[in-house]
Amino acid sequence: MPTITIHRGTRTIGGSSVEILSGQHRILIDLGSPLMQSGGGEIDPERLENPSVANKILPDIQGLYKDDIPGFDAVFISHSHMDHCGLLNHIHRDIPVYLSAGSLELMRIGQVFYPRSSRVYLDTFRVFEHWQPMKVGPFCVTSYLMDHSGYDASAFLVESENKKIFYTGDFRGHGRKERLLKRLIEHPIQGMNCLLMEGTTLGGQHQAGFANETEVEKGFCHIFKAQEDASFVAAAGSNVDRLVSLYKACRSAGKTLVLDLYTFYLLDRLKEITPGLPPFKGDHIRIFYIKGHAQRIADHLGQDVLYRYRSRKIELDEIATGRCDMVIKLPVHAMTRIARRMIESAPLTRVKLIYAMWQGYLEKETAYSDFCSEFNAELVHIHVSGHAWLDDLKKLAIALNPETLVPIHTLNAKRFNTLFSNVFQAQDGVPFDI
Template sequence: MTISNALFRGRVHRGTQQIGGSCIELEADGARILLDVGLPLDADGVSEELLPDVSGLQSDDPSLNAIVISHGHGDHWGLLPLCKPKIPLAMGAATARIMSAAAPFVPNFFVPEITFELIDRKLLQIGPFSITPYLVDHSAYDAYALTIEACGRRLFYSGDIRSHGRKGALFERLVNNPPTGIDTMLMEGSSLGRLDELAQFPTETEIETRLADAFRLPGFIMISASAQNIDRMVSIYRACKRTGRTLLLDLYAMEILRASGNSNLPNVGWPNLSIYVPEYQRRQIAKNKRFDLLQPYKSARIYREHLTDIADKTVMLFRPAMARDVEAAKLWDGARSIWSQWDGYLKEGPGAKLKADFAGRGIALDVLHTSGHASIADLKRLAKAINPATLIPIHTFEGDSFSKYFNNVTRRSDGEGWDV
């Protein structure tokens, strides 16, 4: 549905009432862009019924100038596979590489061909929209907040943001040197309802220290974490170095790290790092004839027959499909497990099943994690720095609570159009 009466108009198609599935449509002078086109977190799978009612996503409409993806989490890009090919895409180059690297390993993959590259604080022109990306701290690598200007009006979109990760300096830079003259701010509020106003999430450095404490205890350790949470991969690796353990990463994790293009991230040849190719990945490679994926990692590979000998000095990045490998190597006795991602995933689905499977083996699942999203205190700092004329809650279940913490809040509903 095209937004009418445009000078510079906006509409949140999904996100004013929930976390995830974000999609914002902007129109100026008859041209339109989308900010994100995410898969809702509670969706059973990708379905055309989930596509927002936006002209041009599945049929020709030249007024849709581009889809701009703020970062590489599926709740911000996951409906892209359903969109018409050749819609111009804007995202960070590393985001595009990571999505491409993930494609051989994950369902609902998407290999993007980007038309416009988001570069930190470099102005990008798409039709009448002047877009300035701001590289931010988030659990997804290469994440951006955005300022969009059109028709003399300015909108700021926070995307997903925090201050307590390994790139926290980016948050400080943003609040100390913010964009000015913002008429409308779309700000995420994932932490509302989950955290007290004055509380702070643990920093990634604190998570590293807690991991190191856990790694000093004896036994084979399995850690469940997202390979695309590169901050966490660094924390796990550094904790291994501090405790003399070897981190076992699979092909998927190594391909993600390599796709980042960052030579300062763990790679082949680094100490305390080996590559283990689990049986299910070996079968995938053989089936798809992707033997090229093995080539860069030959010198650092560890094979199943060696796992038993080194188990007490290793940490395996673990997912449920690796249980057969642990069984074959007889590693269950004395093993320990750590869950290093959102604990909400343990309440149902694969996470709940994994927790039950471990419990059945007498293995406790310890949770060591921090949020990918800003605390309320940091959101208050961000809102004060941006100082928008209007602040619209997004990416939150607690939009009605925003006025308790922030000024100039205006609630909008999904599908409601408004003037920037």
């Protein structure tokens, strides 16, 4: 029978890593950087910068790392968030790593724009198609495209020795692809032996905010329609659902959306995978060139990319002149520069800084509150979690009806006992049979 070892994730959010053993063969799902100590608490940043088995940032897994004899048939990555893939650079180059086309593209983009510590890229990457079973040794692995704040995220069905294991990865049912979860619930996989299900929102911090991504879009739109001056937005470029909400809200409100080169390039690239994504010819996106971004594009991708985008380029003066019609989503240093130029001609009028990311980041980063103080801007929080609400967790658990349900990616594994049936509390690093 297959044996599962959750190397990290039974008592923490982030840094998930799951091994499945069948006979002499092993596969690994996810190898993420931890976001916190097991059970919560901060990790010393120095440890994160120099990951090793000795300092416990790399999970102690034999046959996985560069200086070991390779002992895995494959590694599967659910999505490109660092807490699921951030330690990939350490694995042995003879072990193939499978991921979705979207995850791979985001990692390629990261090579150009991200700081060195956040870059993950391997020659051994192999792209899979969602819903297409892959044979790897005795395993049959099928990716299920999931709704998540991370683009092109997968859950995995792993079949071996007549057993079925389903690893949800990170998922939700209230984003722009909510139909994916509905489909999984309405047409569940039968005969499920083991469900490894995330429970991120069962903690406190993820519960605040809006109910779903549609409400987020409405929240944006409401503000943009009423704006008396420019609106400023802080949002993660890699949260593609959020960028689409922003894009659509600007279109409904008749505003120009000002993006940086990184965000525009990201959308432009992902459009090849998801043609329905912006940009569209003649639309309302303009690009503010930040020197560092332009330099990276010129160095890594060539000047012709900049040349291709030139018709959308917007200068500081044009933003300042047309400020009432501008929604500006840029790094905070660039927004500060623009706001300073604006106040040279007239004070800002009831201006808002919309913070469209997880509240937890705001507590660590003072740049946004500094912006609000300097320009007397109102900070408005518009956000919804990238992770499933309890209601959807319950629906999925009932639909898949597993013999065993194992909590993962949660700070509240114990709550699973009262919320779900057939719960088994695994321990990090301790194998259990299916």
